[in-house]
Amino acid sequence: MTTLLEMRDITKEFPGVKALDRVNLSVEKGEIHAICGENGAGKSTLMKVLSGVYPAGSYDGEIYYDGALAEFRSLSDSEARGIVIIHQELALVPQLSIAENIFLGNERATGGVMQWQETFRRTEELLAKVGLRDAPGTMVDSIGVGKQQLVEIAKALSKDVKLLILDEPTAALQENDSRKLLDLMLELKAQGVTCIIISHKLGEVRYVADTVTVIRDGSTVSRLDAREGLEEDHIVRDMVGRDMTHRFPDRTRRAGEVVMEVEGWNVWHPEHAGRQVIQDISFHVRAGEVVGIAGLMGSGRTELAMSIFGQSWGRNISGQVKLHGKPVDVSRVDRAIDAGLAYVTEDRKSLGLVLDESIRFNTTLANLEQVSSRGVLSEGAETEVAERYRRALGTRTPSVMQKVENLSGGNQQKVVLAKWLFAGPEVLILDEPTRGIDVGAKYEIYSIINDLSAEGKGVVMISSEMPELLGMCDRIYVMNEGAFVGELTAAEASQERIMSLIVTE
CATH class of the missing domain: 3.40.50.300 (P-loop containing nucleotide triphosphate hydrolases)
Incomplete structure (x- = not known):
């Protein structure tokens, strides 16, 4: 040739x-x-x-x-x-x-x-x-x-x-x-x-x-x-630069008490008044548990997550969210954060990050009260927090003053995670957490998710990659056309079982 x-x-x-x-x-x-x-x-x-x-x-x-x-x-x-x-x-x-x-x-x-x-x-x-x-x-x-x-x-x-x-x-x-x-x-x-x-x-x-x-x-x-x-x-x-015999890190599965319950959740399209997008969904997440949501594109997974997180998508939303058995107000994003929820969007560049700002700026964005006094931000406190999460998550950057637009996809995702971890959530909703990042960075993100579950956090993972759900989740809810059509334990779940639930309902 x-x-x-x-x-x-x-x-x-x-x-x-x-x-x-x-x-x-x-x-x-x-x-x-x-x-x-x-x-x-x-x-x-x-x-x-x-x-x-x-x-x-x-x-x-x-x-x-x-x-x-x-x-x-x-x-x-x-x-x-x-x-x-x-x-x-x-x-x-x-x-x-x-x-x-x-x-x-x-x-x-x-x-x-x-x-x-x-x-x-x-x-x-x-x-x-x-x-x-x-x-x-x-x-x-x-x-x-x-x-x-x-x-x-x-x-x-x-x-x-x-x-x-x-x-x-x-x-x-x-x-x-x-x-x-x-x-x-x-x-x-x-x-x-x-x-x-x-x-x-x-x-x-x-x-x-x-x-x-x-x-x-x-x-x-x-x-x-x-x-x-x-x-x-x-x-x-x-x-x-190393062998990866296992694509997913090992994790000891220890599910505790129910930390979040969603009951009878209904959501209508924000622009098309006659279209119901989420139909009477109920589910729960336990402390230390990674719960997956599987479904095809357009099944309503992202709409479900965003509507729960401060009703940031949809209209005429009804249903109830409970944390530790008590109803909580999730009618606005700030109230959802105060209640103990966090949402890592699938679109980190448009919705998850301020690209032309620094790692430091983005890391503290969801919890400014912790790095301010009497309404005045402390640059020293911001830097300390950003450095702490940079080290903890292994973010590759010469400085926390680096603009996030100059980071790789995997490192940008770590900054999004750092922002929400600093907010101290009880339940973290991850929407396509490894989209657009490579196999090595995926392993690092999976390890972070495992660390969160080991700390007793509840994790909800939405993913279009079936092997990812099968490799990471304790339970998987299967979603189709705005409704849950099945629930599988890790032992029961397979790509064939998930697809069968989608196409037969």
Whole structure:
């Protein structure tokens, strides 16, 4: 095969941090090349170097593309050579149509006048290539995330892409959409498009990749030929630098007294008056117990959690929440926190963190009274608290003054957890607690959850990953169409049993 891309001894430094240290990457024409590594390993930084986001001159090393030395100084430079990167956070304008997004900055115009007929015709051709049947005039904010990913790929194809880079493309997708996207990558490969996929989901790496490069702590660790077969344990060992015989840490299960009860909980949609989203749900959580909630996307899991936590979602909410047998007021978020509840949202970047503020600022945000006197914040007390949780949770950062937007996904999740642990909850509700983080960071989050249960806290875990629920939970409630359709103990639970409850109810 012919080498399309070679990155030699790439080194990239930021103030106080060496993000990449003599990294090497070689990609052959027409292959799908996976880059694996923990959050913060340097995967995305390497791709930003390649695409010109970090321009030539801001890093050491050399890039050879299509047989020639390449010095890209901007995204437009790399795109002009057929290199297109699709970031994990999609770069679409919600208020514009599919056609307008695809040709944004690359408009089909003559003499400054848009050629809409040509734009829509070309859009239809591109949408057909990616298997999207929506009309070119459809507004992007009216389609789901899975379809938005396909629009991004159609946009890339409009630029005559030769090397397509996808950074965690399935992180926000449900299983069916993920598989469609992976199959599309295989189709593009058959059409001669070379792909690089950054992913921590080893199952999908095995499904599509021809070659795998593993990066750890900013350095290249290994290059594996997937066509000869891949062992997930081998990749995990290279990613984290240690054997992980067990994906879930051991835990002694000791459930105590009932700490929280939810009785007859009903919730209606905040905008559609006639639509009931949560229907007469009752459940309980014991001290020291991890209780899972399983269900397909749209089953109402997040809506249930948010409505319990200060009624932050929904309307006409009825039912009762008890802590230690006594009814508590959860009608507002501050009252829910005072009662002893905490909620770690599935959307940490929009709802869980203030991204352009420091770790210190975010850590104390839910319990400012503890770090203030007479309404005046104590910076010293804030720093002490943030440092204590940084050490306790193993957050990787040079300083608690670091902005959280500069942290990896796993470390951002630790900051969210620190914020709510400092609030001192009796029950912690975790909504997709390991979404978008790698296998090594997942293990660390699981260990934190186990420590909480060992302290006698009640934990509710919502997850779309069945193995995660099966590996962590003492009991699992199964949810479908806004109602609980079954309850399984850890001994009874299996992926087959859970799916059977969902599809037969």
